[in-house]
Amino acid sequence: MKDGLMPASSHRIPFTVGSRRLLTIEREVATLAFSLQDILSKRIPPVPVLNNVEGLRVLSAPPVAETRLREAMPGFLVGAREEYARYYIDMAGTFEEYLARFSGKTRSTLRRKRRRMEKASGGALDLRAYRTPEEIDTFSQLALPLSRKTYQARLLDAGLPDNDAERAERRALAGNDQVRAFLLFLEGAPVAYLYLPVVRDTLVYAYLGFDPEHASLSPGTVLQMAALEALFEEDRFRYFDFTEGEGAHKALFGSASVRCASFVMLRPTLANRALLASLKGFDHAIGSAKRIAQRTGAEGPIRRLLR
Incomplete structure (x- = not known):
């Protein structure tokens, strides 16, 4: 070396x-x-x-x-x-092929959680995607107040970073089409966020958080699944990397490790x-x-x- x-x-x-x-x-x-x-x-x-x-x-x-x-x-x-x-996801196939790796019981549970969120949202899932510099500015404005409420920020000091340097980096990545970000809304307010830098053909799981007041609706799980569906449809990425550390969320969605x-x-x-x-x-x-x-x-x- x-x-x-x-x-x-x-x-x-x-x-x-x-x-x-x-x-x-x-x-x-x-x-x-x-x-x-x-x-x-x-x-x-x-x-x-x-x-x-x-x-x-x-x-x-x-x-x-x-x-x-x-x-x-x-x-x-x-x-x-x-x-x-x-854990990571090999995205070489389709979203339907990815879903097929889950047991029937798990697929049913994921569908039920989505339907519950849709019902609470008035009948449709309010998922919004962000990738351009202007969109990422909007994402930061909406996601940062939400991040401060999460247990990741309160207990682990692992919320979405909030300083000028980090905001500038997010904008620079967006300018090079090297980021994907998502917000899940409930009654017009964001309740979960997901931020994914892009390294070549790999999406990097950097930050996920949700409003603990709505934990009963499983917003983090619903957001993750809906975002994956959109990312598979984009058909650009080979891997979704959950990075270091274990957790039930990573184990659920990862297809390999x-x-x-x-x-x-x-x-x-x-x-x-x-x-x-x-x-x-x-x-x-x-x-x-x-x-x-x-x-x-x-x-x-x-x-x-x-x-």
């Missing part, structure tokens, strides 16, 4: 319980992210030159790449490790050893508490309390 310089950034290593972050500790790191194309073609991106940063943040490394990284960076501490299936891991590799300083050891102990304690809650039937009430 060749060295390649990448800009450093401040990465917050989280101590989490469920979906709630209790504490984060920052480290200046370079980032090495594996795209879906990297993984499927078995390509390993260049390892960044670390210079004065504390280490490397690795996103979605397949097993062979993780082995190569450990060999290339002996002595570095590996921690904050998360294993998961990276690859095993990956995300982690940090830090210089072997005393402070970094203490940080990763503390995180490992914290995660072990939370895992033990979760198993006890499952055995005693307390898991549901605890989840509701954390939310």
Whole structure:
């Protein structure tokens, strides 16, 4: 693997319980992210030159790449490790062929959720698509207030970014036809959003959120399915990449997956050893508490309390 310089950034290593972050500790790191194309073609991106940063943040490394990284960076501490299936949709076929992969029960459930949303909307689904610079400006104006209500923004700091640089980037992508965005409306107000940058022939699942006041209508699920139908009809894209991390939503809609891991590799300083050891102990304690809650039937009430 060749060295390649990448800009450093401040990465917050989280101590989490469920979906709630209790504490984060920052480290200046370079980032090495594996795209879906990297993984499927078995390509390993260049390892960044670390210079004065504390280490490397690795996103979605397949097993062979993780082995190569450990060999290339002996002595570095590996921690904050998360294993998961990276889900994606192969869009080579038609939307009907994609639907056929679902069980009859799941297809029925998805249709029922759509019909319920249509009924609440007055008989028709109010889905709006955005892709030009002017349309993306409109999308930002409507989606940003909605994003602030979502649990992704409130608990995970993962809402749609709201600053001048991000707005300019969204507009620039739209100017190059490199973004697709969708809003689902209910009685004239947006209740769910989906934002998808485009990398060559791949749609990247960047941001999805919905108004928690309308959670009973499953707006995120309805929006995802309706957007996929429109994207299949466009017949331009080969993959829909759900990126790193697992989740029920990704598992439901993904048609295939690859095993990956995300982690940090830090210089072997005393402070970094203490940080990763503390995180490992914290995660072990939370895992033990979760198993006890499952055995005693307390898991549901605890989840509701954390939310």
